[in-house]
Amino acid sequence: MEKKSTRIKSLLTPGEVAKRTGVAVSALHFYESKGLIHSTRNSGNQRRYKRDVLRYVAIIKIAQRLGIPLATIGDSFSVLPENHTLGPRDWKHLTTQWREELDKRIHAMEALRDQLDGCIGCGCMSLRDCPLRNPGDKLGEEGTGARLLEEE
Numbered sequence: 001m002e003k004k005s006t007r008i009k010s011l012l013t014p015g016e017v018a019k020r021t022g023v024a025v026s027a028l029h030f031y032e033s034k035g036l037i038h039s040t041r042n043s044g045n046q047r048r049y050k051r052d053v054l055r056y057v058a059i060i061k062i063a064q065r066l067g068i069p070l071a072t073i074g075d076s077f078s079v080l081p082e083n084h085t086l087g088p089r090d091w092k093h094l095t096t097q098w099r100e101e102l103d104k105r106i107h108a109m110e111a112l113r114d115q116l117d118g119c120i121g122c123g124c125m126s127l128r129d130c131p132l133r134n135p136g137d138k139l140g141e142e143g144t145g146a147r148l149l150e151e152e
Helices: 014-021 025-033 053-065 070-078 088-122 135-141
Strands: 047-050
Touching: 014 025, 014 047, 014 053, 025 053, 053 070, 053 088, 070 088
Parallel strands: none
Antiparallel strands: none
C-alpha cells in the first residue's frame, strides 16, 4: 500500500484549485484574464498557482456574493504588491473600501422598495407618470422614441 505524502505542495494545478475553492477551472482562467489572480507555467506550459490563490479566490467569491463587480475587486487588488499574501490587514482595507459602495446600494434598494409600495396602484399603465421608470417624465424631455433612464 502506497503511503500518502504529508508534504504540502507549493504550486497547485487548476484542477486542484477548482476542487479546493468550488470554482470551475474556466472561472479561474476568466479571473486570470481579468488580472484578479496569477499563475506561472511549468516546463510543459501548464498553469500552476501559488497556494495563496485560494485566499484570493475566496475573497473574490465573497465580494461577488455581496454584489461587488469584478472590476471593483480588480481595482482593489491592483494596489497590492505582486505575489502578495493576503492577511487580516488587507481584508480590513478591502472591506472598508467596499462598505461605502454597499451602503449606497442598500440605500438605493430601500428607496426603491419604498417607492414600489406607492407605485402598485398605477399598474404600470402610464410610463409618463411612473415614479420608478420615468420620474418627472424626464424621458419625455429628451424627445420622442425609446429612452433609458438610470438614476444613481
